[in-house]
Amino acid sequence: MEKPNRIVNKSDIRKLTSSHKIFSFIKDKYGFPPNWQRPEGFVSLSRIILEQQVSLASAEAHFIKLNNYLPEFSPSEILKLADEEMRVCQISRQKAKYLRALSQSILNKELDFDYLSIMNASEVRKKLTSIKGIGDWTTDIYLMFCLQSKDIFPLGDIALVTTIKELTSIKTEEGITRFTKKLKPLRSLAAYFLWYYYLKKRNRI
Numbered sequence: 001m002e003k004p005n006r007i008v009n010k011s012d013i014r015k016l017t018s019s020h021k022i023f024s025f026i027k028d029k030y031g032f033p034p035n036w037q038r039p040e041g042f043v044s045l046s047r048i049i050l051e052q053q054v055s056l057a058s059a060e061a062h063f064i065k066l067n068n069y070l071p072e073f074s075p076s077e078i079l080k081l082a083d084e085e086m087r088v089c090q091i092s093r094q095k096a097k098y099l100r101a102l103s104q105s106i107l108n109k110e111l112d113f114d115y116l117s118i119m120n121a122s123e124v125r126k127k128l129t130s131i132k133g134i135g136d137w138t139t140d141i142y143l144m145f146c147l148q149s150k151d152i153f154p155l156g157d158i159a160l161v162t163t164i165k166e167l168t169s170i171k172t173e174e175g176i177t178r179f180t181k182k183l184k185p186l187r188s189l190a191a192y193f194l195w196y197y198y199l200k201k202r203n204r205i
Contacts, residue, residue: 006148007188008035016186016193022167023190026197033189033196034205042106042112043073048141049098049133050091065089075103079196098133105131121149144188152182153187163194 012031016026030042037046050066051059066089070077076100081089086096105111111131116124121143128139154160155177165171170179183190199205 006150007144007192012150012186012189016183016189017056020183021194023193025167026193030196030200033192036145036192036195038146040117040146042075042102044146045102045128045138045142046073046078046099048145049102050095050142052095052138062090063180066091075106078103095133101132102134117147121152124149144191150187151185151187151193153183155180157191159198160191160194163184163198167194167197174195 013027016030017027038047047059047063050062054062066086067073069085069089070081081096083093083096091099101113114193119127124143124147125136125139128134128142129136134160135156137154137156140152140157143149143152144154159175164176164179168179170176180187180190196205
């Protein structure tokens with residue numbers, strides 16, 4: 001299920017770009033970021049797990065292999081796969097463990113995506129990070145792309161940190177944290193702009 005896009009809208013763009021020069025610069029140079037959005041649920045969260053610490057292209061290739069191998073991309077089908085089958089689909093041992101932990105939590109009714117959609121961000125974070133292999137970055141991406149939470153900034157994202165360092169004089173972790181706090185309550189939109197700049201500059205869009 002997809003929610004109406006709440007992050008990229010003209011009113012919030014005006015507020016962000018009028019308050020912070022670097023976002024006005026990005027808008028003038030490249031325009032608005034896309035309405036990056038994904039459906040809620042098991043498939044999207046599994047894909048985000050596969051995206052941990054690898055390029056989006058690699059994660060997409062691994063997901064396609066796994067999806068094509070399975071009769072259905074579901075928790076029960078994931079749990080049927082042996083380690084060797086995971087390796088055939090180019091899923092690392094570590095990420096296989098994470099996908100199995102997520103699948104088991106769903107089948108055990110410890111995780112219900114319908115309930116996630118009505119929780120606040122702190123509650124979602126507590127629920128998701130209780131599952132092995134899901135940390136703050138994975139939770140942040142799910143909150144932003146799937147649940148359309150408007151005030152999330154994944155401080156662990158290398159592309160975002162790199163872009164802040166490129167566009168500002170800020171170079172330290174403490175400085176970046178202080179900078180992102182000034183972006184409340186539109187930190188998700190700010191992250192979208194920074195990702196967009198990062199990708200456009202490197203000709204990846």
